[in-house]
Amino acid sequence: MFKVNIGxxxxxxxxxxxxxxxxxxxxxxxxxxxMISSPGSGKxxxxxRTIIELKDKIKIGVIEGDIKTDIDAERIRATKAPAVQINxxxxxxxxxxxxxxxxxxxxxxxxxxxxxxxVGNLVCPSSFELGENGKVVVLSVAEGDDKPxxxxxxxxxxxxxLVNKIDLLVAGVQVDFDIERVKAxxxxxxxxxxxxxxxxxxxxxFADWCDWLVKSVKALG
Amino acid sequence: MHxxxxxxxxxxxxxxxxxxxxATPVCAKISCGAFDAINDETLCFAFEVVGKGTVCEGxxxxxxxxxxxxxxxxxxxxxxxELSSPTCPKCGGDFEVLPSEPLMLETIEFETE
Numbered sequence: 001m002f003k004v005n006i007g008x009x010x011x012x013x014x015x016x017x018x019x020x021x022x023x024x025x026x027x028x029x030x031x032x033x034x035m036i037s038s039p040g041s042g043k044x045x046x047x048x049r050t051i052i053e054l055k056d057k058i059k060i061g062v063i064e065g066d067i068k069t070d071i072d073a074e075r076i077r078a079t080k081a082p083a084v085q086i087n088x089x090x091x092x093x094x095x096x097x098x099x100x101x102x103x104x105x106x107x108x109x110x111x112x113x114x115x116x117x118x119v120g121n122l123v124c125p126s127s128f129e130l131g132e133n134g135k136v137v138v139l140s141v142a143e144g145d146d147k148p149x150x151x152x153x154x155x156x157x158x159x160x161x162l163v164n165k166i167d168l169l170v171a172g173v174q175v176d177f178d179i180e181r182v183k184a185x186x187x188x189x190x191x192x193x194x195x196x197x198x199x200x201x202x203x204x205x206f207a208d209w210c211d212w213l214v215k216s217v218k219a220l221g
Numbered sequence: 222m223h224x225x226x227x228x229x230x231x232x233x234x235x236x237x238x239x240x241x242x243x244a245t246p247v248c249a250k251i252s253c254g255a256f257d258a259i260n261d262e263t264l265c266f267a268f269e270v271v272g273k274g275t276v277c278e279g280x281x282x283x284x285x286x287x288x289x290x291x292x293x294x295x296x297x298x299x300x301x302x303e304l305s306s307p308t309c310p311k312c313g314g315d316f317e318v319l320p321s322e323p324l325m326l327e328t329i330e331f332e333t334e
Contacts (some may be wrong), residue, residue, distance in 0.1 A: 001247065003330045004238060010230050010251065010324040092222050124223035124260045127324070149304050152289070153256030158317055185304060189318055 010217050014128055017096030021103065021131025025114070029220045031213075032114045036154055037138035038147075039120030042164045045200040046138065047115055048207050051079045053203075053210050058112040063102040065094040065119045072117060082106055093124040096131055122147065128155040132161030133216075141165050141177040147198045148185040156189040160196065162209065167173045167199040224260060227324060232277055234326050239276050240279065244331035252285040254321030276291060287322040299312035 009015060025032050035043050044064075051060045062083040073085035084102045086094060087090060099116060106114065114134060118125040126135070137158040139147055142165060146174040148155045155161065163182065168175045186193055194212060198205035231251065239246050249330040253259045261284050272278050293316025302318055309316050 001330055001332060002244075002326050004242060005328050006234070006238060006326045008234060008326050010227060010234065010326050013230055013233070014226075091224075093225070095226065127223055127257050128226075152304065153258055153321070156256055156289075156321070188304060188307065191317060 005129050011128065014096050017100050018129040018131040021096055021100055024101045024103065027132070028108055030108060030111060030114055030133045031217050031220055032130075033134055033136050033160075034116045034118060034125075035136045035138060036118045036122070036125045036158070037120060037140075038122050038143055041120070041138045041140040041143065042192065042200045043117050043120070043138055044075050046162060046164060046198070047117060048079050049200050049206065050210060050213070051081045051205065053206055054213065055080075056212070057210075057214055059110055060113045060115060061106045061108070061111040063094075063099060063106065063114065063116045065098070065117060067091070067119060068159060071212035082111075088119055092119055093122050093128050094118050094130060095128055099130045113213065122151040122154050126157055136160040136162060138162045138164055139182065141175050141179075144176070145178045145181045148182060148189060152189050155186050155193070158190065158193060160194045161186055162211070163195065164200055166197050166204060167202045184191055222263065223258075224264040224267045225271070227259065228264060228271050231268060231282075231326060232271050232275065235280065235329060237276055238329055239331070241332050242331055244333065246280045246286075247332050248281040248283060248330040250283045250285070250327045250329075251325060252287055252322065252327055253324045255289045256285050256321035257324050258266060259286070259324070285327075289321060290319040291316045292319055 037043055060081050062076045064083055064085045066072055067088050068083040073083040076083035084105045086098050086102055135158040137154050195207055196209040198209055230296045235246050235249055265282050268282055289302040292299045293309035293314045296312040298309055298311040300310055
């Protein structure tokens, strides 16, 4: 028997593609955000509304990740923004090589901001870098305020937290969700995270979120 | 089930080293951070499946889980992070959570003929 020291990152093949994507996007001066959440938190609705609200300010393109169907890409195309659908055929997260190919199908030079909508899952996508500038985690109030405690990884690694569906937090609707608990837990994991409370349905909170996006795009020059 | 892709990447790394050493891998030691959400049973099963028919058939995995570390901003004391404890256990100060350890292939033990 003999032992060999390796000391190598297991996901280095994915990271190599992520680095390639990241340097391509940096060269092109494009902002790229990787959106991660549970299924049904409202990622696609948020994106569609964001695209429409910002249509005169910044050009947005979307890479859509889903196990099956191109329903989400169609929803984005209905806003007139370019969208590429990736079907993972069972895989629970996007990998950097898939994003690399999708970037070739987007008119990147005409865009300011590229959103990657990851497969709905709070666990797996957080371990796979795609070459993005930052992760945006979405938590809708109907999912419960214990999610940062249960899935700390994604909240620790994200640049932005969007608390969505806050229109449900009205008297008479049975949603137990303590926003202050979520903020306290998330800030403990990640003191630099930006938190926006929004409703993609009513548009509440979108002004601040959209301002942040415009500012972040401008910061790239 | 991201363990499947982890298992595939791990297999590729071990097979490449096994070819270099021209030996059979008996045991591979890997480490991961708590934020990687690796489930031992799932990863071992996925590795068994992807390794079938290769020199890694029967290779054991030893998985070390590294805790989330934090450091006090006030007294710089490093400690293990718990969401339930709001302050530094030594001085009660505010702290920052340190980046999670990456998934690493640490060592491989090979059988000599």
